[in-house]
Amino acid sequence: MQFKELVTEKLKNQFSDSIVEVTDFRDDLSVLIKKEKIVEVAKFLKDDGDLQFAMCKDITAIDWATRKKRFTIVYQIFSLRNNFNLRIKANLDEEPWQIESVTSVWPGANWYERETYDMYGVIFSNHPDLRRMYMPEGFQYHPLRKDFPVLGIPGSLPLPKVIK
C-alpha cells in the first residue's frame, strides 16, 4: 500500500465524521476537515507511529472575499520519517473568525499563527502569545484581507513629524 493511501485510510478510520473531503491533485494530498477537530487531527497525525508528521512547515489562510465561508486555514505538514507532505485545510464559516491553535501539538506553529493573525485577522484561541508579527502594534487592520486597499488606509500608519 502506498503511503498516501495509508494516510487517507487511517484518517478516515479515526475521524470518519470530521473528514469533509480528501483530494489528490498532481500528487499533492490535501485533506479538508471540520475546524473543531483541528487539534485532534493534528495530534493524531503527529503521534501515530506509522505517520509521524513531526514538522509543521507553514500555516496560512485564504481569503475568499465573497464566499460565505470566508476564510480557509491551510496547514502544510511534513513527515520526515516518510518524506511526505500533507496539506490540511479547514473552513471558517462565521464571525468571529476563530480556530483552535495547534501550538500545543507543534510549538513551531507559534509564529505562523501570529503571522496569519496579523495578516488576516483570524484569531487562534489558546495561542500562548497572539501578537502582531509584522505590522506595528496599534495598527487597526489586516492587510492581506481582500477588502484592504493595496496602498493602505491613509493615516493608519504614523510617520515621524516633518522637520522645518
Next chain:
Amino acid sequence: MGLEAKLNKDGFVTTTLDAIIAWARKSSVWPMPMGISCCAIEMISAADPKYDLARFGSEVMRFTPRQCDLMIVAGTVTYKMAQVVRRIYDQMPEPKWVIAMGACTSSGGMYRSYNVVQGIDQFLPVDVYTAGCPPRPENLINAVMTIQQKISKTKARDFQDIPLLNLETAKN
C-alpha cells in the same frame, strides 16, 4: 591645486573664513551608512578600492550617528523602519545632509504598497535624490559630489547653534 607653489613663493594665502570652513566641511563628509536593503551593496561598492569614495573624503563610514554629517538612506523604508531612520537622523549633529539613494527611498519605487513609505521626504529633509534600482556606485559618488557642491556654497553662520529647547517656554 597649485597651493604648494603658492606657499613656496609667498608663504601664505588669503581667503575668507566661510570659504575655508566650507572647504574643510565638504572635503571630509562622513557618511552614516543607513543600509536598509539592496542599495547598501552598491554603497559598499562605492567605498571599495575600485570606485574609491575616499577620493572625495567620504570613505569614513561611521556606524554611530554622532560622528556623521551625511545620511545615505540606502534601501526600502517601511513605515515601521521610518521611526528608526528618523531617530538616527535626529541623533546626528548639525550640520547634516541626506541622500535618498535609489528608487525606493525617493518615491517608494516598485513597492507601491501599504507598508512602504512612498518617498522618505515625507519625514526627512532630503538634499539629493539618486535614481536607479539600485544606483551604480558612480551614481552615488555623483550624489556625494553634489552634496559637496551644496556644502561649498554654505556660510559658517548658517549653522550657528540653534537651541533645540526654548528655555523660556521650558521654564513654564
